[in-house]
Amino acid sequence: MRSLLLALFLVLAFHNGEAAVSCNAVVGDLYPCLSYVVQGGNVPANCCNGIRTLNSQAQTPVDRQGVCRCIKNAIGGVSFSSNNLNNAQSLPAKCGVNLPYSISPSTNCDSIN
Known part of the structure; x- marks a missing residue:
């Protein structure tokens, strides 16, 4: 599990987008969500706060596309189980x-857009 988390953060930390919201900011805001994505259970409040922060910072289409790419690259760069992906996909609604x-x-x- 540690190698999964390390790989996720290496992919995110070294991917720089053109958007105003950096991939490093995405990492910082979504880091509290990893326990839920990997293990399930209750979504931590600071995870939801991070998702809200990212959503409010990504004001333009370029910003939203950049955040999306950071998240997509992280997901694509690591072998997640279907359960992990389902947990990740459920985060916005749960928050x-x-x-x-x-x-x-x-x-x-x-x-x-």
């Missing part, structure tokens, strides 16, 4: 946040 994209390795980030 009451309406993201303009799905957390999925197949999301087309270029189509986000």
Whole structure:
């Protein structure tokens, strides 16, 4: 499990996007969500706070596309189980946040407005 988490953060930390929201910010905001993605259970409050922060910071299509790419690259760079992916995809709804994209390795980030 440690290698899974390390790989996730290496992918995120070294991917720089053009958006105003850096991948490092995405890492910081979503780090509290990893326990839920990997183990399930209750979504930590600081995870939901991070998702809300990212959603409020990503004001332009370029920002939203950049955040989407950071998340997508992280998901695509690590072998997650279908249960882990389902947990990740459920986060926005569980936190009451309406993201303009799905957390999925197949999301087309270029189509986000």
